[in-house]
Amino acid sequence: MTIDGTWTLGRSVEWARVFARMPDTGARTQQAHYVIEGVVGGERHRYVNTYFSKDVWVELGVYRFTGTPRVERTNTTDDGTADEDIAWDAVAFQPLSGKxxxxxxxxxxxxxxxxxxxxxxxxxxxxxxxxxxxxxxxxxxxxxxxxxxxxxxxxxxxxxxxxxxxxxxxxxxxxxxxxxxxxxxxxxxxxxxxxxxxxxxxxxxxxxxxxxxxxxxxxxxxxxx
Structure with missing residues (x-):
């Protein structure tokens, strides 16, 4: 029952701020697991409470990438009991001039x-x-x-x-x-x-x-x- 999603930017950047979109319906897990890949030093793990009940962008952090940024997310959580919705939406990358x-x-x-x-x-x-x-x-x-x-x-x-x-x-x-x-x-x-x-x-x-x-x-x- 595991489903993984991947978002990949269409070009390489060094420093970028990463955002995830939380939709107004279907986002109920308090432990959404995002993996930010292509980061200097290895992949980074970010856990987010998605239960906003409104459309909102949530910042996952600022990262230094080695090339093309990529974000992955799974529909499984450590406390999951298969009775909470996990919604899929957009991921955005904001390139920065530096740290x-x-x-x-x-x-x-x-x-x-x-x-x-x-x-x-x-x-x-x-x-x-x-x-x-x-x-x-x-x-x-x-x-x-x-x-x-x-x-x-x-x-x-x-x-x-x-x-x-x-x-x-x-x-x-x-x-x-x-x-x-x-x-x-x-x-x-x-x-x-x-x-x-x-x-x-x-x-x-x-x-x-x-x-x-x-x-x-x-x-x-x-x-x-």
């Missing part, structure tokens, strides 16, 4: 995700009480996008070409930052069926800045007054 000066990754718990800041991305705030529940609550109002990086004296959000990678999740415990730990589901330790933040594929040798907060949920600060 962006700043490549920022925001990881961690609710302090980073923006709990309480509102306007949460739809895939990260949905379906309470159901098996598809996600309460990571990633907000565009969260502080990682508001900080100023050295050099341009502009916030991360203002640097449109930068492309903030945002995997923080409300309730995340330290184990959610580790590699190789499969999601527990239903919000236990803060993953809500998403891959762990390290396994998501947002980090690479090209990352220039990581902004994390973690540890409070391990100490159970949420039960303290």
């Amino acid at each position: 962006p000066k700043h490549m920022v990754v925001a990881m961690g718990d609710s302090y980073t995700s923006g709990e309480g800041a509102g306007a949460y991305s739809p895939e990260s705030d949905r379906d309470h009480g159901k098996s598809s529940w996600n309460a990571c609550r990633r907000s565009p109002n969260a502080w990682p996008g508001k900080v100023t990086v050295p050099g341009p004296a502009k916030s991360v959000d203002a640097l449109a070409a930068l492309g903030l990678q945002f995997t923080a999740c409300s309730g995340a415990a330290a184990g959610r930052m580790a590699e190789g730990c499969l999601p527990s589901g239903w919000g236990l330790d803060g993953d809500f069926h998403e891959r762990t933040q390290s396994d998501s594929g947002v980090l690479s040798v090209d990352t220039t800045l990581v902004v994390p907060t973690i540890g409070g949920n391990d100490a159970r600060f949420d039960n303290k007054i």
Whole structure:
């Protein structure tokens, strides 16, 4: 029952930003597995929560290619039970003149995700009480996008070409930052069926800045007054 799809750019590039299109219907898996091939150093794996319920482009990251970029995706997931739709749509490559000066990754718990800041991305705030529940609550109002990086004296959000990678999740415990730990589901330790933040594929040798907060949920600060 496995079906693999492949998208190949019609020419060679060195640096490029890669996007995947999420359609408004049929995209329900929270662990879509994309493989970006032709990358310097070997293929890269990127896991994406596709449950946006609207047509939207999602950035898979910036990569340095050795020639012709190619992206593959499979319809199988590590937590799959053959009852969630996996939709296929377009992939886009945006050629860049070189490596962006700043490549920022925001990881961690609710302090980073923006709990309480509102306007949460739809895939990260949905379906309470159901098996598809996600309460990571990633907000565009969260502080990682508001900080100023050295050099341009502009916030991360203002640097449109930068492309903030945002995997923080409300309730995340330290184990959610580790590699190789499969999601527990239903919000236990803060993953809500998403891959762990390290396994998501947002980090690479090209990352220039990581902004994390973690540890409070391990100490159970949420039960303290």
